[in-house]
Amino acid sequence: MATVKVTDLWYKFGRMTQDNTGVRWGFQEFLNWINEAHLQVVNKRPDAKVVTASFSCQRGTLQELPANAIRFGKVIRNMDGRKRAITAINVEWLDEQVEYWHDDTNVVSEAQHYVYDNTDPTRFYLYPPVANGTNVLASYTVAPSKITILDADIDTSTQTIHLDDTYAPAILDWVLYRAYSKDTQYAGNGSRAQGHYQAFYHGLGIKLEGDSGYSMNSADKA
Secondary structure (H helix, E strand, O other): OOOOOOOOOOOHHHHHHHOOOOOOOOOOHHHHHHHHHHHHHHHHHHHHHEEEEEEEEOOOEEEEEEEEEEEEEEEEOOOOOOOOOOOOOHHHHHHHOOOOOOOOOOOOOOOOOEEEEOOOEEEEEEEEOOOOEEEEEEEEEOOOOOOOOHHOOOOOOOEEEEHHHHHHHHHHHHHHHHHHHHHHOOOHHHHHHHHHHHHHHHHHHOOOOOOOOOOOOOOOOO
């Protein structure tokens, strides 16, 4: 559940960077990094923003998720009739045993199986080919909507982050990483940026392999 206010993170950011008045890093820049952090979280942890909803199918086997979808999860069941379960099936077996399974000359109103390719994250296939408008229950990851707050509304805004509160520390770590990366010409900021970059991944439960994602400023290596 999301209850952490964006402006509370702004005030915390100001205290941590000793920039309480937003002189070095303005609020709109901070907000851009907040939105960026949301996308980074769901890209690394697709389970952070999952929607389970009715999906209206196109005719045939190939189905494309809504525009805000990032990654397919699974198809659960048919929505109409007796709500038959839809199970995953091995595509190699299907290709071998039902050579023309993509042929949509004849279509049905109840899917039996689904196929998904990890290299094509926003599409999936249903078998047998379904009629246009067939409804299935599917789950998938969506991109968090963009947060917009005017400078004049900083003190009154009640907008919360668009992910569960457990991701708030990671979101702030990403913002701090971006802020300190901007000023690596100052001694110590490169190390601070790298620390928050690593903390972001740690907060998501992801082991960071090496430091390839960030090059420390030479001044910090001395």
